[in-house]
Amino acid sequence: MSMAQRERQALVQTMTAAGPDAPTLCGTWTVRDLAAHLIVRESRPDAAPGIMLKPFAPYLDRVQHKVAQRPFPELLAKIAGGPPWFLRPVDSLMNLTEMYVHHEDVRRAEPGWEPRELAAADEDRVWKVLTGLARMAYRKSTVTVALATPDGRRTIAHQKGDRTVVLAGKPSELLFHAFGRNAVRLEATGEPADVEAVHALDRSV
Structure with a gap:
């Protein structure tokens, strides 16, 4: 299993333990908001450009808000399932930093965090x-x-x-x-x- 895959599964576990309303280090986003971001980034190519391109940001926000209304367990299951088939060949390239950084965004939003010992x-x-x-x-x-x-x-x-x-x-x-x-x-x-x-x-x- 690649580092990107391991970080993805660890992130889902940490999100589960934290709960949907827990804070993150992503500004005002809660864990639920972050989960919606991850799903839109991978599975909504019509909206994902808004992450980088400001003219598309309002549409991204609307799509992401709608995704965030889904049941929390459903959001986590979607993330845990991995990227769509067409992104899997580049999963390690596009998701190593994404999954590691957002995993730490959830972990380090909690008081008393300590760095993990990575291999x-x-x-x-x-x-x-x-x-x-x-x-x-x-x-x-x-x-x-x-x-x-x-x-x-x-x-x-x-x-x-x-x-x-x-x-x-x-x-x-x-x-x-x-x-x-x-x-x-x-x-x-x-x-x-x-x-x-x-x-x-x-x-x-």
Whole structure:
């Protein structure tokens, strides 16, 4: 089973335990809202473009709101069943980060959360994705942003000027930060104002 598949099943379990009205780290979305988003993203190609393209966002919102009215167990069963057949060949490519990040969105919205210990092979997979994605995530930074891991891996996410902020942590924590979340366990070094600015960046991908 791929990491994307394992994260999908773990996400469904965590959503089940949290309940439909529990908060997430996705703004005002509840677990129910997040479940509806995941379903629309995979199974409603007519509405999914609204995720990235603002002119289509109102239609997306209407479709997603309607999907969210379904019984909660039905929503979870739909997610657990995996993507439609035509997306399964690219499931690992398109859903590894989606399922991991949204799983943590549910987990870390709860008080007292702790990072999970991922297998070394999964951290390696995340690092490979992160090195490409980070260039987009930190593109608006006014200083250089470098990412580093405890085992010595390092990449420049964004090159800008002569000041640098280094974000150090496990690939999974760095990925979560790159997706715009600050509920992470990272060590950030650099000028305090620069570090604060990097944390405050619009890191939407």
